[in-house]
Amino acid sequence: MRDPNAIDFWRGFALVTIFINHIPGNTFERYTFSQYGISDAAELFVFLAGWSIGIATRGRDGVPEAPGRSVVRLLARTVEVYRAQLTVMLLALAIIAGAALLLDNPLILEWHNAGGFFADPIQSVCGMALLTYQLGYFNILPLYVVLIGVAPVFVLVGRVNLIAALVLSASIYLASLVFEWNLPSWPGEGDWYFDPLCWQLLLVLGFVLQRWNARSDILRRWSRRLFPAGVVLVVAGIVLAVTEIRPDPMLVPEPRLLFTFEKTYLTPARLVHFLGVLLAFAPVYALLAPRIGRIVGFLSQLGRNSLAVFSMGSILSLVGQLVRFQTGGGRLIDMLVAGSGLIGLGLTGWFVEWRTRTKSSRPRP
Amino acid sequence: MRAAFRVPILAALVLAGAALPALAEQPADPTGDESVLSQECRVPGAQLYTAARLGAVKAALAEKRPLKLLAIGGSAAPGASASYPAKLETALERALPKVDVVIDHRGLPGEVASGAAERLRTMVVEAEPDLVIWQVGTHDAIARVDAEAFESALSEAVAWIRSHGIDVVLVDPIYTASMAADADYNRIVEAVRTVATQQQVPLVRRYEALHYLSSRSDRGEGHMLGRQFRLNDLGLRCMAEHVALTIVTSLGRTDAPAEPKATPATSPLTGPQRAPG
Numbered sequence: 001m002r003d004p005n006a007i008d009f010w011r012g013f014a015l016v017t018i019f020i021n022h023i024p025g026n027t028f029e030r031y032t033f034s035q036y037g038i039s040d041a042a043e044l045f046v047f048l049a050g051w052s053i054g055i056a057t058r059g060r061d062g063v064p065e066a067p068g069r070s071v072v073r074l075l076a077r078t079v080e081v082y083r084a085q086l087t088v089m090l091l092a093l094a095i096i097a098g099a100a101l102l103l104d105n106p107l108i109l110e111w112h113n114a115g116g117f118f119a120d121p122i123q124s125v126c127g128m129a130l131l132t133y134q135l136g137y138f139n140i141l142p143l144y145v146v147l148i149g150v151a152p153v154f155v156l157v158g159r160v161n162l163i164a165a166l167v168l169s170a171s172i173y174l175a176s177l178v179f180e181w182n183l184p185s186w187p188g189e190g191d192w193y194f195d196p197l198c199w200q201l202l203l204v205l206g207f208v209l210q211r212w213n214a215r216s217d218i219l220r221r222w223s224r225r226l227f228p229a230g231v232v233l234v235v236a237g238i239v240l241a242v243t244e245i246r247p248d249p250m251l252v253p254e255p256r257l258l259f260t261f262e263k264t265y266l267t268p269a270r271l272v273h274f275l276g277v278l279l280a281f282a283p284v285y286a287l288l289a290p291r292i293g294r295i296v297g298f299l300s301q302l303g304r305n306s307l308a309v310f311s312m313g314s315i316l317s318l319v320g321q322l323v324r325f326q327t328g329g330g331r332l333i334d335m336l337v338a339g340s341g342l343i344g345l346g347l348t349g350w351f352v353e354w355r356t357r358t359k360s361s362r363p364r365p
Numbered sequence: 366m367r368a369a370f371r372v373p374i375l376a377a378l379v380l381a382g383a384a385l386p387a388l389a390e391q392p393a394d395p396t397g398d399e400s401v402l403s404q405e406c407r408v409p410g411a412q413l414y415t416a417a418r419l420g421a422v423k424a425a426l427a428e429k430r431p432l433k434l435l436a437i438g439g440s441a442a443p444g445a446s447a448s449y450p451a452k453l454e455t456a457l458e459r460a461l462p463k464v465d466v467v468i469d470h471r472g473l474p475g476e477v478a479s480g481a482a483e484r485l486r487t488m489v490v491e492a493e494p495d496l497v498i499w500q501v502g503t504h505d506a507i508a509r510v511d512a513e514a515f516e517s518a519l520s521e522a523v524a525w526i527r528s529h530g531i532d533v534v535l536v537d538p539i540y541t542a543s544m545a546a547d548a549d550y551n552r553i554v555e556a557v558r559t560v561a562t563q564q565q566v567p568l569v570r571r572y573e574a575l576h577y578l579s580s581r582s583d584r585g586e587g588h589m590l591g592r593q594f595r596l597n598d599l600g601l602r603c604m605a606e607h608v609a610l611t612i613v614t615s616l617g618r619t620d621a622p623a624e625p626k627a628t629p630a631t632s633p634l635t636g637p638q639r640a641p642g
Contacts (some may be wrong), residue, residue, distance in 0.1 A: 024476050024508040101590065105543045106597035110503050113472040119601070136474025136504075180491075190471045190488075246483075247491045250529050262487055321508065328549065329509040 001353055004300035005056075006285040011048045012299030015052070015309050017041035019341055022137045022317035026324065027334040039263055039274035042140060045306075046199055049272070050206020053148075054214070057155055060344040062214060064159060078149040082131075085141035086312045089128055091315055092135055093117055099322050108322075114135035123187035132186040134193065138314055143194035146183075147203045150196075154204045162208050169204035177257040177265060191264070198266045202274075206226055233276020233315055249365050302347040313347040316341045323344035390629055395408045396404035401460070402610060406603035408574045414611035415561060415568040418619040419515075421532040422612070425495040431465040432457070435492040437473050437485065438500035438536075447639055453498075460613045469494065476505045478514045482522040489526055500536040500571075503554045512552035516560060523564045534612060539600050540575035541593050567615040569607050580596040 002008070014212040017032045018041045034040035057070040064070075075269045093114060100108040109115050112135040117124040127133025158165035175181065176198050182191035212219045240246065252259035260271050289296050320337040327333050399410045417451045425432050432538045434457075436450055450470035469492045475481035481504065487495060526533050537557040544550045554572045560570035579596050 023511045024479055055399055103543060103595055104591060105541055106594050107503065107539060107541050107544060109597070111507055113474045116472060189469055197586075246526075249486050256490065259397065260487075264484075266501065324509055325507050
């Protein structure tokens, strides 16, 4: 296992934040950074995925692996994420249906748009396999499948020219904002909660910045210089979030997505705010790591096993919501839910690493 | 401002009875008459809805253009795919002959008090409807959102929609036995009612309606998952009819003038309502 590092640490941090934010209404929600800015943990998570692709498609010595190998590696990861999404969706639907039956409460069937599935299983099960049917809060992995699925294109272009990869990505992003392109939901009307055509920019940005960071010192120097700008953006984000000031989507000029704060389209305001967060918090890991080694170790272990931890987190947050619902919530319940959830996430990370260790040393039963 | 709205509405309510004969000249207009409901969905009007004026819808009808509806929340009835929007369209087109009704049906997962209200704004901007029919409260109730936070977020969202000249019909959460004694749940249902009253928008009282239906004898029709699930299915089947009746009744009352014959089709009363802010 690799040692704790900034990338795994922040990934683990994003995973914990997403877990807490996916139990709406709970006491700890107000202590997550998502409540104090325009962008949130989803941006961090996708950006770090791009950064990791930059690391994963090269050897330890920084020499790029054969292009074919990178493509196969990314496609294998796509299959893995797709499989995780199907498993998580099936479990979530079973938990919702099971809870409705056990508690004799059909209200629960409407949870997170699950009602559509139970009303129309014939179309919905196809939509589930196609990733066009998504439950509320279970919409990040479908985005991931698409992003990692198209990542080989950007990785290969990036081998030739990183600027070209970034320009290609930014063009798709801008065109999607102007023409409001998104993938459709089905069955039912509407679009994806996370528009992959927009969010791909963050993945490519992570990938490209990782490469620049590895190549020379220029990026690091500039990020130090721009630190005050990052702080200003973070403070502006806090003010806007606390005062709930945001543009009225009905009143902004066309193309309106250039001006609104919509998460679905990763609008420019969110992107700029996220870059500010990045600049302001990039130096924090080096300060924290020597002081809170235990916590860094814990979060890094989560980050190293992000897919398994994220999947388990989705299920645990759903269970947490049910517990809060049935017991009526309250501070004590929230502490219990969040505490056991964190232990569950930790055990998941530990279990995956234990399995990897034993798998390599012994034949399978 | 608010008092100014209330007077014509009160007048409309008082005169609703008097207006009925005049409206009866349009044979397909079942204004305020619950007998248009199918047998299994029949609920007395007083327990089913609170009517209020629908200025934007009325204006669309007067201009003889297609009526654009954005229906939010609510799954299709079991067994029939996407039947709620389809049934609503049929029911409205039957009640409003010669009107083309176009329905955009969207799910809105998440809590109104945290995020979903923002997503709603996007949907409204994209759909540009004349009327938003919003089934609201279920997700916030399940997430145990504080009823006051929910109420203020909902109130703000409804006021925002109306400030852009779009009508709103609210639909409150379902009745089910295991939630009947749940104080938080009742507070959420109550909050939807309060907002409907304050913002003067029509309300489909689904909770009351299902409570009424649940009290009727249900011998003869079983449900393999038990009585509450049967009631839930019935509620889903009846949604379209109940919403349609509420809209048509509200429309009837939007026009109900103090002097029935003097008022033109585009009532000046709809003016202030379309731009309350």
